Amino acid sequence: MKSVIRENFGFLFEEALLQEIEAAGTYKKVAAADTLIEIGQYVKFMPLLLSGAIKVFRQDEQGDEYILYFLEKGDTCAMTLNCCLGQSKSQIKAIAEMETELLMVPVQKMEEWMTYRSWRSFVFESYNTRLTEMLEAIDSLAFMNLDGRILKYLKDKVLINKTSTLPLTHQEIAEELNTSRVVVSRVLKKMEQEKIIQLHRNKIEVLQY
DNA sequence: TCATTAACACGGG
DNA sequence: CCCGTGTTAATGA
Numbered sequence: 001m002k003s004v005i006r007e008n009f010g011f012l013f014e015e016a017l018l019q020e021i022e023a024a025g026t027y028k029k030v031a032a033a034d035t036l037i038e039i040g041q042y043v044k045f046m047p048l049l050l051s052g053a054i055k056v057f058r059q060d061e062q063g064d065e066y067i068l069y070f071l072e073k074g075d076t077c078a079m080t081l082n083c084c085l086g087q088s089k090s091q092i093k094a095i096a097e098m099e100t101e102l103l104m105v106p107v108q109k110m111e112e113w114m115t116y117r118s119w120r121s122f123v124f125e126s127y128n129t130r131l132t133e134m135l136e137a138i139d140s141l142a143f144m145n146l147d148g149r150i151l152k153y154l155k156d157k158v159l160i161n162k163t164s165t166l167p168l169t170h171q172e173i174a175e176e177l178n179t180s181r182v183v184v185s186r187v188l189k190k191m192e193q194e195k196i197i198q199l200h201r202n203k204i205e206v207l208q209y
Numbered sequence: 210t211c212a213t214t215a216a217c218a219c220g221g222g
Numbered sequence: 223c224c225c226g227t228g229t230t231a232a233t234g235a
Contacts (some may be wrong), residue, residue, distance in 0.1 A: 170227070182215095
């Protein structure tokens with residue numbers, strides 16, 4: 001377990017902090033599609049990702065959802081950090097995109113460790129990247145047409161799954177983007193003709209990204 | 210104009 | 223047969 005922590009965070013934190021993390025953190029492994037937190041739940045732990053990926057998204061009263069960002073190994077959730085500083089209820093929902101290993105650290109530690117320079121940098125850096133990703137999410141909702149949103153969705157998937165052949169159905173894409181399958185099929189067909197992707201049954205091969 | 214809904218045909222597993 | 227896919231027609235924003 002110790003080696004896994006060092007593999008992912010060793011280059012970021014000094015020895016003393018690494019030892020504190022080892023002592024305070026609980027190792028946890030979740031399966032794909034497992035829910036990590038729901039909106040309104042109290043945040044007691046902050047996750048440090050060791051492997052895999054987590055999808056973080058917002059959800060409204062009707063159950064409609066949109067993706068905010070993905071977390072990968074070496075990342076932590078900025079919304080959790082936010083909860084430690086202010087209110088403690090989660091504003092977001094998080095689901096494991098694939099099998100994921102993480103370290104659960106009690107939220108009190110987050111403030112204690114602010115005495116470590118490397119920890120402060122890590123927290124600010126995390127805020128920074130998450131904020132940038134959220135701006136991208138806003139842009140795609142506000143300014144991009146469906147073609148653009150689908151393309152961004154596919155590119156994001158390629159990056160986090162680390163494969164250009166995505167095991168996706170048109171219906172699944174439609175649900176994630178809050179649109180209908182007819183449109184997804186049409187847009188994907190067009191993208192195939194433009195040689196951007198290659199369509200197969202139950203999977204999509206991304207050629208340009 | 211472009212998305213949605215419903216409906217249908219095609220075909221691979 | 224079931225399900226994912228590709229298309230069309232009607233309707234609406």
